Amino acid sequence: MEEIYTVIPDDFERAGAASTSLKDLLKKLGLPPELIRRIAIGTYEGEMNCLIHGGGGQIRAEISPRDIRVSIEDHGPGIPDVKKAMQEGWSTASAKIRAMGFGAGMGLPNMKKVSDEMQIATQVGKGTRVTLVFHLPA
Amino acid sequence: MRETYLNSVRVNASRCTGCLICVKDCLVQAIRVRSGKAVILSDRCIDCGECIRCCPTRAMEGWADPLSELKKYKVNIALATPSFYAQFDGNVAASVIWEGLRELGFDTVFDVALAGDYISDEMERYIAHYKGPFPLISSACPAVLRLIQTKYPELVKQVLPVLAPAEAAAIYTRRETMKRLNLAPGQVGIWFISPCPAKGTNIHQSVDVAHTAVTGSFTIASIYGPLTQAIKHVQETRYEVPEAILGSSYSLSWGSWQGELESTGITDAIAAQGPEEVDELLEQISMAKLSDVRYACCYSCAGGCIGGPCVAINKYVAAKNLRVRVERRRSREGGSRESAMQRCRIIEDFPASWRYIKPLEPRPHPPLAGDFGTALEKMAEMKALDQEFPQLDCGACGAPTCKAFAEDVVRGFGKKEGCIFLRKGKEK
Numbered sequence: 001m002e003e004i005y006t007v008i009p010d011d012f013e014r015a016g017a018a019s020t021s022l023k024d025l026l027k028k029l030g031l032p033p034e035l036i037r038r039i040a041i042g043t044y045e046g047e048m049n050c051l052i053h054g055g056g057g058q059i060r061a062e063i064s065p066r067d068i069r070v071s072i073e074d075h076g077p078g079i080p081d082v083k084k085a086m087q088e089g090w091s092t093a094s095a096k097i098r099a100m101g102f103g104a105g106m107g108l109p110n111m112k113k114v115s116d117e118m119q120i121a122t123q124v125g126k127g128t129r130v131t132l133v134f135h136l137p138a
Numbered sequence: 139m140r141e142t143y144l145n146s147v148r149v150n151a152s153r154c155t156g157c158l159i160c161v162k163d164c165l166v167q168a169i170r171v172r173s174g175k176a177v178i179l180s181d182r183c184i185d186c187g188e189c190i191r192c193c194p195t196r197a198m199e200g201w202a203d204p205l206s207e208l209k210k211y212k213v214n215i216a217l218a219t220p221s222f223y224a225q226f227d228g229n230v231a232a233s234v235i236w237e238g239l240r241e242l243g244f245d246t247v248f249d250v251a252l253a254g255d256y257i258s259d260e261m262e263r264y265i266a267h268y269k270g271p272f273p274l275i276s277s278a279c280p281a282v283l284r285l286i287q288t289k290y291p292e293l294v295k296q297v298l299p300v301l302a303p304a305e306a307a308a309i310y311t312r313r314e315t316m317k318r319l320n321l322a323p324g325q326v327g328i329w330f331i332s333p334c335p336a337k338g339t340n341i342h343q344s345v346d347v348a349h350t351a352v353t354g355s356f357t358i359a360s361i362y363g364p365l366t367q368a369i370k371h372v373q374e375t376r377y378e379v380p381e382a383i384l385g386s387s388y389s390l391s392w393g394s395w396q397g398e399l400e401s402t403g404i405t406d407a408i409a410a411q412g413p414e415e416v417d418e419l420l421e422q423i424s425m426a427k428l429s430d431v432r433y434a435c436c437y438s439c440a441g442g443c444i445g446g447p448c449v450a451i452n453k454y455v456a457a458k459n460l461r462v463r464v465e466r467r468r469s470r471e472g473g474s475r476e477s478a479m480q481r482c483r484i485i486e487d488f489p490a491s492w493r494y495i496k497p498l499e500p501r502p503h504p505p506l507a508g509d510f511g512t513a514l515e516k517m518a519e520m521k522a523l524d525q526e527f528p529q530l531d532c533g534a535c536g537a538p539t540c541k542a543f544a545e546d547v548v549r550g551f552g553k554k555e556g557c558i559f560l561r562k563g564k565e566k
Contacts, residue, residue, distance in 0.1 A: 028506050030507070033500065065510050
């Protein structure tokens with residue numbers, strides 16, 4: 001099964017809407033609460049990245065009995081140095097964004113921490129796609 | 139097998155017009171209209187009592203015992219909570235209110251704030267030694283505990299494990315009364331004077347102890363009338379009343395939503411009030427967004443317990459009454475918070491929470507199906523069904539939204555023909 005959510009750029013009012021919907025859906029499927037929590041946190045971080053840096057985009061959640069794959073895709077500026085972006089505390093967020101309490105440089109590191117696998121496909125000037133994979137308990 | 143959960147809100151069918159207001163208002167979507175009358179889905183209901191508040195025909199009632207129940211017991215003890223005192227002018231002495239309760243048939247009264255002085259101490263110690271994950275969440279509001287169990291089961295371990303002060307008070311006063319008067323458990327009635335139905339539910343199905351020491355509950359609203367008369371009578375006829383043994387002003391402040399922070403002295407903490415705001419806060423906690431906060435106290439009612447759906451007077455007036463009472467008591471205490479509370483702890487072997495408390499159990503809504511594969515199929519079915527519906531959330535089917543109705547149908551709680559738009563479409 002596949003779920004698609006749209007992320008609107010700079011819409012802080014509804015920020016987190018996609019991760020909340022996904023969380024509700026996963027609860028109805030009966031996944032363990034801790035796994036749902038990890039998926040929701042990872043998706044939320046991705047959603048915020050997409051909204052702040054990517055200029056909006058799309059979140060696609062593929063749900064199968066084997067795993068849950070959440071891919072967050074935008075057509076924003078891309079990440080020139082993925083290694084740096086993966087460092088805790090490193091951020092390119094503007095002062096305005098930081099003033100709102102975001103941009104702590106924990107987005108990608110947190111996504112890696114909560115997921116079982118993470119892939120980043122990015123091209124400067126074209127956009128970024130981050131895929132998080134969560135394994136289901138056997 | 140699925141357990142059936144009790145709840146304390148009852149629908150008075152003769153008053154219910156099936157208007158859907160409660161169905162739309164319910165935070166956890168626990169109400170449906172079936173055959174023109176509201177029906178509460180007990181395993182979803184968290185007993186917050188919002189439906190009691192919003193019902194225009196007063197068809198939603200908080201369940202409570204009638205006062206005649208007192209006759210069944212040899213000795214009856216009333217538990218007087220801060221929210222209860224807040225119903226009366228802060229200048230009316232607690233001892234006079236206690237005499238009023240005696241006139242209604244209670245033999246004695248126990249001040250719940252006194253238990254609060256012990257519980258606050260336990261909380262302070264627990265928070266000081268707690269290593270995370272943060273924030274710890276207050277266990278004071280039973281509606282919030284039920285919301286955590288059902289909607290945020292991943293947070294049960296973050297709830298501070300202490301007894302509600304009223305429960306601790308009941309355990310203590312039951313034990314002492316039985317010992318002192320040589321009575322059997324069935325001869326002692328311990329009664330909670332409650333601002334809300336959630337506290338009532340807790341008596342029949344406690345979330346925090348295996349067996350509650352409380353016998354039953356009366357809502358504040360149900361005894362307010364006769365009690366006001368009784369208090370007047372005491373004031374007019376009595377020159378002297380026996381002194382009341384009371385807790386500190388700090389624990390008394392627990393009746394309002396920020397009182398808990400005042401009584402525990404925790405500063406890097408937050409307080410939330412009202413169902414939507416508490417829900418939002420728990421959502422944020424669940425997403426690990428508030429891990430730099432040490433403690434979060436959440437009250438399902440705006441204003442805290444004084445804003446409960448079963449209180450007698452306006453919550454702002456109650457807040458004023460409570461402030462006056464707190465100030466009066468504090469002016470006599472002098473000294474620091476710690477010393478004032480310490481002086482009130484006159485009971486040597488007051489019940490410690492850890493001896494009685496049971497861990498809060500997660501109670502998530504059941505998934506669409508037991509195994510993941512079938513649940514996935516049902517989810518697909520639900521989505522397809524949802525697309526057939528008009529997305530107007532009109533409520534004519536009796537469910538709060540088209541989505542909720544699609545889920546009801548998939549779960550076998552309704553037939554899709556319940557949607558008038560689908561029916562009309564077919565007729566054409």
